[in-house]
Amino acid sequence: MGLIAEFIVDTPILRQVMAEVPDMKIQNPVIYPETNGEYKSMIWAWGDDFQCFEEVMDENQFICEYSTLTQVGKRRLYLVTLGNGAEDHLAYQVVWDNDILTFHMTGTKKGFEMRALFPNKDSLSDFRKDCLARDIPFRLCALYQEDKFSDKNKKNSQPLTGKQRETLLIALEQGYFDVPRDTTLKGLADQLGISTQAVSTRLRRAQQRLIRASFERDTSANRV
Known part of the structure; x- marks a missing residue:
């Protein structure tokens, strides 16, 4: 039976952005590697000044380029290309190697608030160690057995x-x-x-x- 972990991580990439737009929120990024070593990420952003947010992205050393895909109400969907050493501050390789399923991720000035399904304790331990090795503070907030988490959700939903x-x-x-x-x-x-x-x-x-x-x-x- 897998483990559901709720935790917060704070990457240097997010830290630089949120320092200028502290009320901005980023939700459920989809990230995948390119063959040239860059990473593509699709993110929803809302809650603060978009012009300031884009100016910060322009100056961020890890962001090569970005484009606005669409806007729905007060949310914008961006396609962001990460490079220039960004992989050193991303723990996604451990996620892919260990079949970790991330099903909630919201970035705020506190960091990325995440919920993920880990196959076992070893995969959670590997993910935490990899985060710390990449200067990504990791704080575990809650841990559940997969079946007990489902029961908890049924009661509290x-x-x-x-x-x-x-x-x-x-x-x-x-x-x-x-x-x-x-x-x-x-x-x-x-x-x-x-x-x-x-x-x-x-x-x-x-x-x-x-x-x-x-x-x-x-x-x-x-x-x-």
């Missing part, structure tokens, strides 16, 4: 459908819940490709489910 979760996330990112609002139901509807009535219904039902779940958790805690 939010009672939302996929569409409700997507709608809430987009509404939050677009500033629908801000005061004053940065977008409208029509703006959300246009982005989701559905009617304003459908957006309104999804938001209302999602909020009802979250409120009920919150009261149920509070009631259970009071019983304990």
Whole structure:
């Protein structure tokens, strides 16, 4: 049975970027090696000034080039080419060699908050050692057996459908819940490709489910 580890790593590459745009977040990078020794990475970025973010990337010694692939709301998808010794600060070779599955990764000024499935303790130990050897601080936050993590998720997961979760996330990112609002139901509807009535219904039902779940958790805690 594998191990699910939640941990934070802080690469020098991310450190340089986040020092200038501390409120920027980077989510779920996809990275793969090229035959010339460079690495390609696809990343979503949001939360801070894009112009400043791109100026920092222009000056970053490890970034050879980048391009904007698309923008969805307040998020931009970049294709980034890493080089100039970037491989010395990437632990991905250990990930590939040990069949480690990474299924959550969000970069902030604190580092990359990650969740990954490791085949065994040895692979987790190898990954940690490789991180430290590459000047990548590693902090383990939680560790679960794969089956127990699944049970924990079932108990603690939010009672939302996929569409409700997507709608809430987009509404939050677009500033629908801000005061004053940065977008409208029509703006959300246009982005989701559905009617304003459908957006309104999804938001209302999602909020009802979250409120009920919150009261149920509070009631259970009071019983304990």
